Amino acid sequence: MILPPPPEWASHDAVWIGFPSHPELWLEDLEPARDEVAAFAKAVHADGRGEQVILVAADEEAAAAAREHAGDTARVVIEPFGDIWLRDTGPIIDGAGRAHDFRFNGWGGKYDLEGDSDVGRRLAEREQLGVEAHRWILEGGAIDGDGTGLCVTTEQCLLNPNRNPNLSKADVEALLAADLGYTRVLWLGDGLLNDHTDGHVDNLARFVGENRLLIPEATENDPNWRVYQDAAERARGSGVELVRFPSPGRVLSPEEEIVPASYMNFYIGNAAIVVPIYGQENDEAAIAALAALFPGRQVVGQRADHILTGGGSFHCISQQLPRL
Template sequence: MTQWRFPPEWHMQDWLWIGFPHDGDEWPGFLEQAQVQMAAFASAVAESGQQVRLLVRNEANEARARALCSEKVQIERRTYGDVWLRDTGPLVMTNSAGGRIAKRFGFNGWGGKYLMDGDQTIGAEIAADAGLEIETADWILEGGAIDADGTGLVVTTEQCLLNPNRNPHLSREDLEMRLQRDLGFNRVLWLGEGLINDHTDGHVDNLARFVAHNVLALPKATGENDPNAHIYADARARAEGAGVVVKSIPSPGRVERDGRIEPASYMNFAITSRLVVVPIYGTPHDADGVAAIAELFPGRDTVGIMADAILAGGGSFHCSSQQMPRI
């Protein structure tokens, strides 16, 4: 039997898919600036020497992207709703024989909250166009709900994976079995809650990220009014209790918009073959957050790019991208 492996994100990549914002209803008052920030992300990765495939929705959206992006960015017109390809795109696995396969899962709009045209089909479409065989699993999972260290260890949150709006018929043990059967994970690190007001019901890629084998980056509260301080502390206790090494990253602190706490996080960074792109928000902690993440990736350049407008739509750079691992 072929042994498929889910490579960690720092594995070399052939290209990066990125979604380009197009829907003003998703970014009320922020669409144009969100497009500028997403274009800056795509351009930075492309200028680093890695291929970028930027998905655009229609002719006007394509024209806007071309006006904002580096000429090195490859633009593809597709039908998709939200830009969060981490969740709607394919999860690509590799094997020692030089093969790749796309794993697809059920998608219900993050628990029925955001159902948009194209989001249930875009993953299979771009996988098929890349020449990948596709296997579809019988349960709901978004890519941002998990993060892997390349040794069979995966981290997730109870708030998301055990949420009754995803797979109400599956127990914790059922989910662990499916994670092993469909993605090859033989150990699961269960964290508790995700960030306050995270639209995804606590996706782990906004809270905790593996940066090496058995090494997990986690935010550390900054300021007495950091709204997620208890969540960070609980995640650290669970990780260390499981024997995982924890690296602390300063959090952005308290970030609000119109009196509402925003799920701002430096942890939504994107790792590419040559570059790590960290979302920043204009807080006094941005430079420290980028510097702390840069220390974890000495073989790559690390840059901070403003993502406050993208956050207004519910995510950031990691959420909007999906990598094609190199064989």
């Protein structure tokens, strides 16, 4: 019997965090993104009160930069990868401490980068974890669990023909149960507008307790208002306890394009919760709401504008190692 992964609010031994390593991908955002990642790592470390932080760099140059940026708040390791989104390419660790390595195809063939397909296995082996390989495609950001065997996902991602075209909804549910111990699946519909992950749930809905699900509530002129409304209706119908949460609303890129900005891409660490903020009216409300939900942890709001140019934020670049 597979024990499902512990919920993110359970204790961690460590967390892997991807460190921006490829100038050709990040261009003028490279150094600012490195600053934001280092600030995230320091917040998670929380002056030694948090879990061990493992910054993962793709090469020697990036490793040297990571050491310079993070100082003694992180251990730096070198493992070649395509990009920093370790939530998706890193291993998922179950409740027995076994690492699960799923196939990865660049979010449906959009970004085929060398090193991403096997970095999860290499990271797990580096930490001397047993690794079980799976033949179907699954990214960690596509699912979230409450530790009891219940997980939430989106149809847009897990049923997308660019992932596993031969699998039905029933097939996916059976695989989630067999491989990760998720015996109950809450299916939401679409993810955020312009999200190149095809609707990863960690930008839309997060568990904050057993059977307790957080979903944003739309602001005026919010580009995702229909998405939030549909997700909330599905959650209510499933019997989970629904908690509404602020949305940053309409966030634009320098090119005036709507970006998939979300407060939901927070990371829950042992001592601190780090939430991306965007200079929006609801920034402080999001921080306050998380503080009320997790009174034993410090909630830190940090800008992640330059990380977001790559398509994600703090949760996307991290993957925890549970303390079992």
